[in-house]
Amino acid sequence: MSQNLEGQIAIITGGMRGIGLAIARRLHAEGAQIVIWDLAVDGWDSAENGFEPVLRQSVDVSSLASVEAAFAEVLERVGHVEILVNNAGINGPVVSSWEYPTEAWDKVIAIDLNGVFYCCRTAIPHMRERGYGRIVNIASMAGKDGVQYISAYSAAKAGVIAFTKAAAKELAQDGVLLNCVAPAMVETPLMAEMTQAHIDASKAKIPMGRFLKAEEVANMVTWIAGPECSFTTGFVFDLSGGRATY
């Protein structure tokens, strides 16, 4: 599978490491120029990461002002955006829902759900104006299943799925397609925030018997983010190793 993304600009939120970095690498390999948005963007190693982004910006996706300022700078510097991958996310505490600290709840929703909304809200008018855009939101199997002891994360990811479906219908005739992916567990710093018992339980649910690889997420996202994805919008693409059959 190869997508020609020559001449396209792709913004990847949370692109400094983990799944976001794998997606950024792959989109770059397909010809796109990459804009990295993350909380801290120092310490980028082009040799290790295999490419140089056209722009790296310190952005907090949970702040609309931060997102709007960064997007304005992107347009000023590179002129256009074809691809937005909303990948930035946090887990939050692993605790029962009735004991979930309200501040932590608000923070998870602010980053994992509001962040996706803010970035879409900011980028969509530009994409509509140009009659082309591909938005890929990184949800989670936790947003489909609801996973015990990570209720805020599960709720935020379910919200991302429903938001994607709603906005996709609004934009279906505008050339702007929104889809999301629902990955199972990938071995990244985020997964390390789960308890070992939860990691083991999550792996046990996967019929393929292994964790997902960040590169496998990137492979799927690359197709969804490209022009070959032309008649699918508002869809949830699973990456579950056979866990999700619904």
Ligand SMILES: NC(=O)c1ccc[n+]([C@@H]2O[C@H](COP(=O)([O-])OP(=O)(O)OC[C@H]3O[C@@H](n4cnc5c(N)ncnc54)[C@H](O)[C@@H]3O)[C@@H](O)[C@H]2O)c1
């Ligand atoms: N790792 C998994 O098992 C897994 C499974 C399913 C879905 N996901 C989702 O994939 C995405 C990436 O996860 P990951 O495992 O690579 O995590 P990670 O913790 O390795 O990377 C997340 C990145 O997001 C950035 N980030 C966090 N808060 C931010 C904010 N407010 N503004 C901008 N950037 C911010 C971090 O700095 C980091 O670079 C997340 O949305 C996560 O929920 C992960």
Ligand SMILES: CC(C)C1=CC=C(C(=O)O)[C@@H](O)[C@H]1O
């Ligand atoms: C928090 C994060 C690493 C996470 C928790 C639960 C999952 C699951 O599949 O049940 C993962 O997909 C992942 O999003």
